[in-house]
Amino acid sequence: MLLELQILQLLVQGFLLGCIYNLIAMGLNIAFGVAKVVNFAHGAFIMLGAYIAYWIFQIYGISPYISFIFVGVIVGFLGLIPYLVNVEPFFGMREFDALTLLSTYGYALLIINLARLIWTDVLRTVNLGLGPITLGPITISSVYLYGAIISISLSIAFYLVLTRTLIGTAIRATSESWEIAMILGINPKKISRLIFILGVGMAGVAGSILSTIVAINPEMGLSIIGLAFAIITLGGLGNNKGAVIGSFILSYSELFGSFFLGAEYEVAIFFAILFLVLVIKPSGITGVEI
C-alpha cells in the first residue's frame, strides 16, 4: 500500500477513534464543568453501562445501538446515589475537591469489585456480526463508525440544548457562577444534580457503545478513567471544546505514534504532550488561567 493511502486510512481511523474517546470523556467533563465534581467513578459507570447493554443483548437480543438510551437512563439514575450521599453534603466545604474525588474513587472501587464478584473477570463481547466497510481505498470498522455517529449526534444535541434552550442557559449560568445563578432565580443545586445525572448517563451510553467495540470486564472501569482524565485535563477541565480537542490529540497521537515509532510508544507520546501542556499551561489547552 502507498504511504499516502496508509496516512489517509490513519486519518479516518483516528477521526472515528477520537469520536469514541470524546463520548467517554464528555460525561466526565460536563459533570466537572457545571457541578465542579471530579467524578472518579465515571469509568466504573461506563463499565456498568457496558454490562447492562451486554445483558440486554444476551437476554432480549436487543442491539446496544437501540438500547443505549435506556442504559443511559438507568445508569444516570444509579449515579444519583453517590451524588446524594457523598457529593451534595460537601458543597461549600473547603476540601470539596479532595473529598468528592476520594468518595467517587471509593464508589469506583465498590462498583468494580462488586462487578468482579458478580460477573467474574471473564472477558465478554457483544457480537453483532458487523464486518468492516470498504470505502474506495480505505477500510473502516463498522462498529467504530456507528459509535462515532452516535457520539457526534450526542455532542450536537448537547450543544444545541446548551445554547438554544432555557435550561441550557441556566446550565451555562451555573457553570459561570453559582452566586449569580442564584440571583437570577436559578437553583444551582438542582442544576448540578441534573448535570451529574446527565454526565453519568453519558457514561452509560459510552458503555453500551464500548460493549460493541472492546471486550468488557470489570477492570476496564479503572483503565478508562485514567484515559478520560488525561483527555479532559489536556483539553482544559470543564470545557467541552477542550474535551473534543483532547480526544482527537489522543487518538491521532496513538495511531501515528504506533505507525511511525512502533506500538510500544503508542501511549507515551500522548503523555509527553499532556505533560508538556500542563507545564506550559496548567489549565489545559482551552482552559482559563487559574
Next chain:
Amino acid sequence: MKIYLSRRVLSYISVIIPVALCSLLPLLMSSYYISFVALTFMYIALALSWNFFSGYTGYWSFGHNAFFGIGAYSVAVAIVRFGFPKYLSLIISGISAAILGITLGIVLLRLKGIYFAIALMVFADFLKVMFVNIKYVGGGPGILLPPEYALIPFYYISLGLVIISVLVSYFLKRSYVGYALSAMKDDEIAAQALGINTAKYRVLTLSLSSLVWGVMGGAFAIYMTYINPYSAFDDNLQLVAAVMTIFGGIGTVIGPLVGALVFSLIQEALWVTIPELYLIIVAATLILLLKFMPEGIVGRLTIFKSGKVKRRK
C-alpha cells in the same frame, strides 16, 4: 523518696519503650506474625509520609505510587543489571525517588488543587505504562531479584522508616516550616504575602515524602524478590495509604499511625476470613468515613478535647 519525672523524660520514655519493644518483637514471634507486623509498619510509614505532604500542605496527591515504583525498580535494576550490594542499593532508590519528587514538585509547581492531584495520578499511570514497554527492566513480565529470605531486614527497614516518618512529621509540625505549611494550607496567596516561600516548602515536603516511599518500595522489592509494573506501581497502595490517613485523621501527627494500625488489623482479619470482599469493604469504609467522619479518629478526639465541637455547625 519520690522520683520526679518531667514531661520531657516521660515523653522520651513513651517513645523509647514502644520502639524497643518493636525491635525485640522478631525474636518472639513466628514468621507469619513478623511479616504481618512488617507490612503494617510499611503501611504506617507510607501513610505517615503521604500525610506530611498531602495532609500538611493540602495538595492531595494520588500518584505517590510512582515513587514507590521508582524505588522498587531502582533497586531491581541496581542489583540485577549492575550487581550492586543489596542494601546499598536502597540508597539509590531513595535518591532516585527524591529526585523524581523534586522534579515533579518544580515542574508541577503551578498546578493547584484538583489539577495537581490529576497530574500526579496521570504521571503514575504513565510510568506504569512506560515500564511495561521498556525491555531493559523486564517489561510486562517484570524482573526477578536474587531470591533470598529477607524478612528480618525488611522488618527493621520498615520500623526504621516508621521512626523516621514519625520524627519528620513531628518536627515538620512543630517548626517554622510546620506553621508555614499550615498557613499555606489555609490560604496560599495570604501565606505568600506574609513572605513564606510556599514553593520551597511544597517541594521540600514532597521530596521528603517521596524519599520514604522510594526506600520503602526498594525494601519491598528486595523482600518480594520479584516485581512487575503492576505490583510496583500499584494504585491500591496509594489508595490504602490515603484511606488509612483519613481514618486516623489527616493533617495530624499521629493520626496516620493510629489509622494504619487499626486499618491493618481490620484488613488482616478480612484477608483471613473473606478475601473476596476485602476491596469492597475498603471502598465502603472509605465512602462512609468521608460521609460521617472526614476528620478521622485523632481529628475527632482533638476537636472534642479542645471544645471546638460546640462551634461546629
